[in-house]
Amino acid sequence: MAICVTDCPRLSEQTLANFQQAEVATVHEAQGRCGLMHADMKPIYRPAAIAGNAVTCQVAPGDNWMIHVAVEQCQPGDVLVVTPTSPCSDGFFGDLLATSLKARGVKGLIINGGVRDIATLTEMGFPVWSKTVYAQGTVKETVASVNVPVVCAGALVNPGDLIVADDDGVVVVPRLQADAVFDKVSQRLANEASKRDRLAAGELGLDIYNMRERLAEKGLRYVSYHEQQS
Template identity: 35%
Template sequence: MSSVIYTQIPRCARDLLDQIAAFPVADLHEALGAIEGRMRLLSPRMRPIGVSQRAVGQAVTSYNYPGDNLMIHAALKVAQRGDMLVLVNGGVSQGALWGDVATTFAMEKGIAGVVADGPVRDTDAVRSMGFNVWSTIVSPAHPEKRGPGSVNIPVVCDGVLIEPGDIIAADDDGVLVIPVRLAAETAARARRRNETEQEVRKQIRAGKTLFEIMNIQKYVDAADIAVVDGVCPGLAGGQR
């Protein structure tokens, strides 16, 4: 495929992004379901460089040749306020994809955050600016600006397919990809899950145990797990 920069992504309604932003990644992950949720959750390698990070926005993707970051500048040019930049270079450690100067410009433009499958640098400075960055690698490795590369094409980021315009939800727990076609249903499920958890908390404060509230006994029974009212044999004071 030839290098190409697409200047536009499929856009969704702002209120849909706001609905997604109302919930943490954990609730959204569960709301996607067992299959979609696992397929679209980036691995624990993708970590926030700061604390209390949280961002939601549509993906502007940037594929960079290993050791090069030319295309992150093209992505910065075409991205709009509230977008999330998704930067990839195949996950190699050569050539920092992000740093403090790019952060300064991104903040001026109103970019929501960056997800980088590859190295970022100037992390102290970026943290001090309060900008949201998640990455798989931290390294000061020098980047070239020669290309090839592309912007706003489908990319694989930390093992997950991300298409331009997909909704990226990220917080201190991790990074999740939500296709726009699933966003409304995911938000509705997350809302119901949140309401259920609020009710559970009320019951806990009323004195009930999680074992009771969640009816854990039925899972114990289904797994045919024995319950012995005693100490494990072989321990001091245990059964003989």
């Protein structure tokens, strides 16, 4: 059965604001190295960075009909997450759909499939993370579901989850865990800032991270060049 779920929960404006400057790598580490989409999900242009509520959309292979249904459910601050029900690299999305999403205040698109019109999308400043770029068009014949749980590029996405995407990829944060994850993100950023200062001052990571003893335990031995030659 195909359904379109309306009035899905969303994150607070404050939570969304907190994550606007968060980096994918930091968020991924902060939540225990989970929620990261596959490595082939890349932005069509750089630099690009967004954070917003997920609106999820299934599409049939070679068919973008349900994206039009999903557009109606999008609100300002949302990120549309699209995945085909079977693997497909066709160009599901182009500049016309982007124009419609942009008019509704949508921050960007995450799609485990193909997109086209990327020169125009770049000129528009509408960020897209996709599996590939492919000019092959699609039809409008088969229904699927909107705003249901989906697995997109290996990551589970529920409607209203937080999507964070930048030049390094895409990560999903469960909606009810977002504030707790941000606390950990803040702690990591403070810790990294301190270490960055120390590294800039000339300290070695070997000493900052107390690596020498563990390296010795693992069997690493230092020898001089002359000792090694003899």
